[in-house]
Amino acid sequence: MKSLKMSKYPFIVNDKVPSARRQNRRRMWLYFFGEVGLPMFRIHKLPLLVVSILGYFIILLTFAGSVTPAYGQDKLSGVPSLGKGEYEVLVFADYFCAPCKRIDKKAEPLMKELLATGKVKITFVDVPFNRATPVYARYYLYAVNAGANNNRIFSIRNALFKAAQEKNILTEEALVVYLKEHKIEWRPFDEKPVFAMMSEIIGRNKIERTPTCVIRNPVTGENKYIGDEEIWNGLTHLKAILVAGKQ
Secondary structure: OOOOOOOOOOOOOEEEOOOHHHHOHHHOOOOOOOEEEEHHHOEEEEEHHHHHHHHHHHHHHHOOOOOOOOOOOOOOOOOOEEOOOOEEEEEEEOOOOHHHHHHHHHHHHHHHHHHHOOOEEEEEEEOOOOOOHHHHHHHHHHHHHOOOOHHHHHHHHHHHHHHHHOOOOOOHHHHHHHHHHOOOOOOOOOOHHHHHHHHHHHHHOOOOOOOEEEEEEOOOEEEEEEOHHHHHHHHHHHHHHHHHHHO
């Protein structure tokens, strides 16, 4: 482990109790807020009020920033979803969960059929039961942020499941190498607001196990399915409802 050595001047400005109060009461108003030392410039006593005023004008004259956040021009506005429609499917999964990988692969063609109806919206919510899952969730969001379409999103999730369960990748560095090898593009952004939204969705739906799927029917209400078999039955039932609605 490298040790850190203190520099000769660990701080540019050193704040200290004003000695002027003891030396000259007539100047006390000037040192009311205290005094500072600038050891780099061999100045040992300077009114803090003067330094504050000078700092204000320096910032005012030199600041050329923007009110647009650093990620404001290029980021997801919320938890990404596939498709649009009054029927909503929420899929809660962990990349290190074997049944999650199993249902993800099995249900992919069925989910594409549901999306093709134009009546279904599907949202994948990553649940961090494994300590490495947040890294995977972050790069899933980054990949979607790069402009991935529906088919590409399914492909990305499939690759992430393989990275977790077949390659046993546990670090961000190894995952980055893996994604590059599989030609998966991503565009970083500040993912914290989206993570907060995902946490809220997980809490609101009381998710305690993965895989879990919540299907919201605008007519009959909401149903929760836990486990890959139940989820498969729930998705096939939704398909049957949509097919019957066309007849």
